[in-house]
Amino acid sequence: MIIKKRGLIVIKRIFIWLIYLISGFILYSKKGYLFSFFITFAKVVYPLSIFWIQIRIKRKSKFMPINESMSTSQLWFNILPVLACLITVIFSLLNLLFFITETFN
Secondary structure: HHHHHHHHHHHHHHHHHHHHHHHHHHHHHHHOOOOOOHHHHHHHHHHHHHHHHHHHHHHHHOOOOOOOOHHHHHHHHHHHHHHHHHHHHHHHHHHHHHHHHHHHH
């Protein structure tokens, strides 16, 4: 039972990473389908988001490690990478979606 769950988790992760890497390929190699500011932001933060996600997965740490004893600078230091990563994921997947819809229409 545990082996089947691990295999399913591995397949899900491979599928998610494949979609994210394809969206990055479209982001860098094709024209942008969003506003140029969003495309530029995504191109700058995309490699950092891959690196950041890999660290979080490998260390198995919390997605947003926040507690009440943190100072304001520590909170921003923990929140900004998460927000940048999420925004980059949204922009790159939207760009992929617009690419797919334009390709098939």
